[in-house]
Amino acid sequence: MRVKMNLMADRKRRTDALSKEKIVETAIEILDAEGEKALTFRALTTRLTTGAGAIYWHVANKDELLAATTDAVITRVLTEISGDAEPPEAIRELALGIFDAIDTHPWIGTQLSRAPWQSAMLGIIGGIAEPLHALGLPEKVQSDCGSALLNYILGVAGQNAAHARLLPAGTDRTEFLKAVAARWAEQDPAKYPFLGRVAEQLIDHDDREQFLVGIDLILAGAQTLRP
Amino acid sequence: MRVKMNLMADRKRRTDALSKEKIVETAIEILDAEGEKALTFRALTTRLTTGAGAIYWHVANKDELLAATTDAVITRVLTEISGDAEPPEAIRELALGIFDAIDTHPWIGTQLSRAPWQSAMLGIIGGIAEPLHALGLPEKVQSDCGSALLNYILGVAGQNAAHARLLPAGTDRTEFLKAVAARWAEQDPAKYPFLGRVAEQLIDHDDREQFLVGIDLILAGAQTLRP
DNA sequence: ACCTGAACACCGTTCAAGT
């Protein structure tokens, strides 16, 4: 099979022939470098020097392409996780892995929020369910806790993707947060009495650390329900 | 000011003159009835029997229009909440209010995940921060717990919106979930050892109830950190 | 089997022109 393909490639195709993998990799490069809006079939065709139809030969449509890019990145994250960690730590490792992946590929957050039931999601669900089972909590608590963890992670993912979309590509993060806090300060303090404090917290908090605390809150809450 | 406007309206404008409110209401109707994809400027112009430019006179662009629709619905939810509930119950009421709003207007979930810092988000943040403060937890715990609650709620919101997008407009919900579970069953059990059980839970669980349990898990976790 | 690229339908947005 592999031999036959190589023969064909040698005879009349350029060695860098198109493939789904190559298309997906190029799509990831565009998404990382220029953002979600920049990924168009025209951008792909020029980068790959082909026609639109060539891409459609390997990929059904844009949704499938986006799902494939997300799968590729998430699969990488999941395989990089050691897997020899103890149950509660394993969940933290998984969550942090996804968090960091979204930090470097913010568009994943949009994808995960948009297309559930894609195979990337299966890996995440499995990565949560397995160590959760090892904790020996009642079945119902396992289910509720797993659902909470998944939704929380997806929520953070979506928000981080939204932030990246708003940042004019290379703006200073704290600069941006200060601008947000300033806009909040203009709001009616009577209407939103606690906005001032929240704005302060917004500026000097560690996203990654707070993300982990959220995971721990949910896990601690689940321990509360242990009979 | 109001008198002057009425005079103008009486003289030479039809009584159903265009306004931002009218545009927003029509947009909400389209979104509710036909889904996110159906909301185009062309659909709006035919429904409102005007030209595209007329809409752009009242609304800067599509993003602003979508933000305005979300604001309108969320504001309604927030004002409908009694507000005389005790701290932990107040948070549950707010969360359930948002959950139900997304159930009837699924597109809100997409919007909340896409455009943070819009004014709808301010109301939600305030609605969480205020009762949380009343619980008398340490400041850091308040901040972390508030962040976790917000991200969890937004995560559920985004997922529910995604589900609604996938459901072919009126499909039976359990039918759909069974289809998902069936697709999961086809996966490699060695690769995803816990998918079978998760699929079972998927079918016979109460979304709304599980959503609330998630809120309670986070709140219980926060109580754990009380000194 | 795989690729090319023109063509199609559709979208958000603009703008000169009207009232």
Next chain:
DNA sequence: ACCTGAACACCGTTCAAGT
């Protein structure tokens, strides 16, 4: 001040035609 609607730029997708 507010509205009209043709026009523009751009998008995802299709498909007859090539190799």
